[in-house]
Amino acid sequence: MITKVKVGLLATCLIIFFNTAQSQTALCVTPPVPGEWDLPDLATQDVPIILDTGDVGDAYTTAYTVRSTEFRLIHTYSGDLGGRLISPDGTNVHLWQLGNGTIPPSTGSGGSDCFRGGYDITFSDTSGGVPLTIANEDTYCVGNTDYTLASGSGGASDPFVFNEFNPGDPAIQGTATPIDALSNFNGDNINGTWIARITDGYAQDLGAITEVCLDVTFAGVDHQFFVSSNATCNDQVDTNSFAYGDTFYICQNVVNKGTETFQVEFLSDTSTDIGTDLSDLVGPYDEKNGATDTRTVINSFTAGSGIFTVGTNTFNSEVTVTGTDTNFTISDTLTATETISITVAPAAPAINSPTNGGPVTGTGEPGATVYVSTPSGSSCTATVQGDGSWSCTLSPSPVGGEDISAYQEFPVGNNSPITTISNAIDLTAPGAPVVTAPADGSLTNNNTPTVTGTAEPGSTIVVTGPNGETCSAVADAMGDWSCVLSSALTDGSNQLDVTASDSAGNTSPTSNITIIVDTTAPLAPVINAPTNGAPVTGTGEPGATVTVTTPSGSTCTAVVQGDGSWSCTLSPSPVDGEDVSASQTDPAGNTSPTTT
16 A cells, blocks of 8 residues: 655644744655555555754744645555544644545446555645545546445445555545544644554555655744844844944844744833834735745844943843734734843043052043053052042052053953053153242242242142142143142241142142242331422331322432331422322332321
């Protein structure tokens, strides 16, 4: 007996994730060794069909039903064979049974047409039809009339015997319903070993099975949600790392992996909204290999920007589809959720440089760990504070003139690029600054004087008075600097100390000057009066300069002598009867009231 069996099966909710190969929908098997499946009299032969639809990923659902089975048999005669199909879950469906003695074949005019013993029967998935056991011969008997039924009325006690047979041609053809409804397979696993069981229940029957086929239809959606480093999304990964500021791409793809059509009804980023427009993915999808069975959305982002912060970010995306086909209908849905993980490395830390080997400072990612090192082996670590600052002291002491390098890590194992500052270790202090004004030992009535001088360009100058009076300035590119004391000096002698510090924190030796501050004005001078225009005389503060004037414009000056006297002659000659006025100014520049 040569038997060819085709079985159609529908699985409704098969979700396939990241499976680029098309799922197997038809599988035919042949005997491993020719003749191994030959069927002797009164025997049963189980033909295994191992079905594997591929990687079904995170979710797997079961079959709706076997849609149809088709058998092609070439056999010595058709009087007694029975057929069953058994699912991987063990569901046993009785497909047909012939030769049970209830139907004697008709010889008809010129003899029976059923002499050839083979048949071709297609089963539909309905339990409302008439099983073959009570169908009449005319339903499936065709052929020529050259041969007749030799004997037999059917059944175990009197099987049909034909006077001649031709195993090369089918003798029974037609359509009938299975004895058991094919819908009995609803809910069964589609992957695994199916069994096509052919039984010869009566004697006088020989044949071989050369091929058995299992046809499968199913609904499957492939929801791909992945990260890529390029706009073509050809490096499809669900976990990736990027440097701060890198451009990366998130790609979403919906593929119909099954043989049933569906409609994408709903997509969402279920944990965090990544801001992508997924509307292009919504709509109907044809069967796999159809014109519109695959759609893709690609969006670009910047590492470290928006929600893609430094560290590891995890996002989920969900797709829900509704059936639009005969078996995968509008009442059937599939939902698939995929996850991606994006790790963003921190940017390289900033180093405030140069340094004199004291604390190295800079800025970085809050919470990150900064690792600092020099070529000579000095190193230190710091945790970046909430305001972005960090500080640590190199140990052992670094070598002057060498570089400083630093990188930051956040989270553990996620390292930034390295920042390197050349010649960052500066251990040489600038020279002592020079004060050009006021002059050392000078007398002034300005108790907040402007101090000027020269120093190493770029250095910071600090001037300090005896009571904490201070001012500071940065020397320009020519080395010039100037600052005004912020608080008043006291009258008398004041020493001003001046230092220069470079950007590495090295401080120069101290320069100092002494100035005398006198902010007290002298009393009004005394004029000896009246006078005839000859020398005007009087008394005042020794060392002060007396200035004498008249309304007509006559004037003269005199320095008060050590004994307090002074004298000067008005020029031009004054006018008779006019007043004489005088005031005195001490060496600090303080001027007295006027005497008239």
